[in-house]
Amino acid sequence: MLSHHQFISRRLLLSVAGIGLLSAAGCQLPSHDGGDGAAPAGILPSGPAASTASSPEPTPSASGPLPAQPRAKTNPLFSLAADDRLVALTLDDGPDPAHTPIVLSILEQYRLRATFFLIGENAARQPALVREIAARGHHIANHTWSHPDLRGIPDAKVRDELLRTSDLLGNTTGRTPTWFRAPGGDWSDASLRICAELGMRPMGWSVDPQDWARPGTSLITQRVLQTIGPGSIVLNHDGGGDRSQTIAALRTYLPVLLDEGYRFTAPK
Template sequence: MLSDRQITSRRLLLVAAGMSLLGIAGCRGPQGAADGAAGERAADGASEVPGAAPGPAAPSAAATPTAGSSAAPAAPSALPGVATGSPVAAPRVLTAAESKPVYELDGGRRVVALTIDDGPDPRYTPTVLSLLEQYGIRATFFLIGENVAEHPALVREIAARGHHIANHTWTHPDLRRLSDTQVRDELTRTSDLLNRTIGKPPTWFRAPGGDWSTASLKVAADLGMRNMAWSVDPRDWARPGTSVITDRILKDVRPGAIVLNHDGGGDRSQTVAALKAYLPVLVDSGYYFTAPPG
């Protein structure tokens, strides 16, 4: 059994290794109906497996995630406030392949992409941010526009700590039941507000429940956003219990996994407790955490 000193040293080595990792092979597309099925899901997530540190790899142009860092985050004041009248750059043009939902990263790399949905929420998001900073982990936060409008300072805090900000619609609806005009409004309003809040538009989108529609895929592409799904879903939104959430993640995590958790949308105390339980296990097992370019 490792001593406390050995465990601490190992964690420091893993964080240092993660800081030196410059890039990971690009994201993979859909893996089949089982991965993308929404079923009764009310939200999204993802994760990965233990092992040796990944070797150097040249970053890909569009979908190369970058490794996390434990460096001290920039002060929130370093980010722009809510800007008005700022010019917006033309959205990037996506290929047909880039427009399809991504369900996992390159399985040849021992990395996990941690995604946090439905926030920000002042009750739980600050604790999640502290945990991620403790382990030197960068995550992707899929934010709901209504919550962004209510808590802009918290959104800037997430970005200031080095995490990626992504679009999760304005009201978290089932996009399959909306008209094309309504879908465009949900995505465009959120992207515009995020751009005004943190100074740049999001480049990733996640459909609530993983329920993409033809209209949402087109609108996301028009706005220059790729679509991220997940491969590990502990269904933490249903509050099955901290131990159940933890066990599901540790059981299903594998290299290249995208893990789904939630910091908004209700009582997320079980999710926070589960993060405290499983993050050190994954770190001690040799996992690296990454986030796609924002």
């Protein structure tokens, strides 16, 4: 649990982030989007191992950009450090040519920004769709190349799954992913370490309506609305099968949450 001091510090950071948000110019999605200005509060890692303060300084290089700086291994971020109605929507297992464009249009309609955890082999088949997601202001994140259970494979294979996907997404969008999510949320020590070595941070979730199992639109909607709260990270899927229930649920619960004063951010 947070100590009083930590709590005050986070409130302070939120205040600073709020000022940053107010002064931010040229935000692409201003209406219901938490904006990048809120991200510093949202990405505070939760574990004691999370500090990167002792990371060595990068070695200056005269020839081109520095390589990604290895970070200290962190525990996954399961929720944002928000004490107001700031939440994050994440969409896994795409891009999917049938469902992702519909999800994009819904996000456009409500003017909010999400994080898409893409599977490399899907992204390789849909480069234009990957670029479209990024062009609309959403964050492109790494969800492995082939969606394996990372707990049961050698470290070299884990590294290949992550690195190949980051390379592809970087080459496709011009931006290297900064977030990684293990398939099924099945983290392992190796995947967390390799995630850090590749310059990414791990993101979990705190609201899981199990939409992948297609329990019905009303149940997906109900589970999200009943469990969401300040700082929630919501897991939904735009790929991996028929996602029409997820799409219908998004159309139902997003306007309800916006009416209730929720704002959405894509943590940087």
